Amino acid sequence: MKEEMNDEVITEKLENIESDFIESNIVEGNGKHFVKVRNLTKSFGSVIAVNDVSFEVRKGEIFGLLGPNGAGKTTCVKLLLGLLEPDHGEIEVFGLNPGKDEIAIKNNIGYVSEEPLIYKSMTPRQLFDFIISIRNLNEAEAQEKLRYYFDSLEAIQYYDKLIATLSRGNKQKMQVIASLLHDPDLLFMDEPLTGLDAKSAKLVKEIIELHTDRGGSVIFSTHILEVAEEVCDRIAIINHGKLIAVGTVEELSKMANKAGADLEDIFLRLTEQDESVNHIINNLRKMMRNNKKK
Numbered sequence: 257m258k259e260e261m262n263d264e265v266i267t268e269k270l271e272n273i274e275s276d277f278i279e280s281n282i283v284e285g286n287g288k289h290f291v292k293v294r295n296l297t298k299s300f301g302s303v304i305a306v307n308d309v310s311f312e313v314r315k316g317e318i319f320g321l322l323g324p325n326g327a328g329k330t331t332c333v334k335l336l337l338g339l340l341e342p343d344h345g346e347i348e349v350f351g352l353n354p355g356k357d358e359i360a361i362k363n364n365i366g367y368v369s370e371e372p373l374i375y376k377s378m379t380p381r382q383l384f385d386f387i388i389s390i391r392n393l394n395e396a397e398a399q400e401k402l403r404y405y406f407d408s409l410e411a412i413q414y415y416d417k418l419i420a421t422l423s424r425g426n427k428q429k430m431q432v433i434a435s436l437l438h439d440p441d442l443l444f445m446d447e448p449l450t451g452l453d454a455k456s457a458k459l460v461k462e463i464i465e466l467h468t469d470r471g472g473s474v475i476f477s478t479h480i481l482e483v484a485e486e487v488c489d490r491i492a493i494i495n496h497g498k499l500i501a502v503g504t505v506e507e508l509s510k511m512a513n514k515a516g517a518d519l520e521d522i523f524l525r526l527t528e529q530d531e532s533v534n535h536i537i538n539n540l541r542k543m544m545r546n547n548k549k550k
Contacts, residue, residue: 290314290315290350290441290442291349292347293309293312294310294345295309295346296309297309297342297343307328308345308498309345309498311492318490319473319476319489319491320476320488321477322479322481322488322492322494323479323494324495325479327496327497329477330370330446332494333446336444337444338362350364363438368431368445370447372424373431374419375419376420376427377418378418379415379416379418380415384433388437393437402437405436425456428450441473442472443474444475447478461487464476485505490503490504491503493508
């Protein structure tokens with residue numbers, strides 16, 4: 257249940273947020289950026305999927321792309337990976353251009369796609385032998401990491417099963433492991449918790465935290481508000497291809513003029529959906545009252 261706050265408390269909270277925001281910029285403003293995006297635009301026919309988007313991803317942070325389905329998050333990720341070519345704008349990943357320096361960038365990134373993009377005709381053993389080979393990884397070190405990840409995610413029993421026969425959650429585990437095996441500096445994770453049970457999802461979130469603790473960064477795309485609030489250091493809210501706001505939860509609270517609100521309220525306010533949702537909820541309540549059993 258939310259705490260009722262008077263104007264004086266709200267004002268105090270907003271002042272604290274502003275102070276934290278200034279301190280954050282002083283501490284982190286000169287830090288290294290792994291990703292820089294400027295005025296990025298991508299259209300598919302008459303549909304503008306990404307519309308003049310700009311943001312930066314700092315070293316050691318989990319940067320969230322949050323928005324409803326169809327907001328443009330996955331298109332953003334694919335543009336950064338060089339899988340799509342932008343209509344306009346500039347992208348830098350490690351200071352390189354994804355369109356020109358594809359191999360150099362891919363050597364140092366990991367990618368978990370929204371839909372599992374792995375060789376389903378292989379077993380995990382065959383898949384990871386292939387990855388070790390094409391990435392020229394140290395065999396003994398890679399096998400030790402595989403044992404650690406498979407044990408942690410309780411997936412060792414699937415090591416010699418065809419990937420095509422695995423559940424969605426277990427395919428997702430294979431994607432996560434494949435993205436981490438070469439110790440990349442930057443992870444792109446597009447709805448990475450989809451299909452995972454609660455324990456596995458918790459472990460993946462812990463793995464992500466450990467990745468950033470050693471200086472790596474994560475671009476974490478999700479439409480689930482609670483996940484973004486729990487996992488991400490900063491969040492970019494995207495709606496209809498446009499970047500609505502970027503910041504920590506506290507900074508977004510200030511932008512939404514709802515100090516102390518949860519991320520759901522902030523998201524609805526910034527995407528101008530709060531009045532619509534309230535109207536629908538009121539109508540549902542009326543309907544339920546009218547249909548109440550006597």
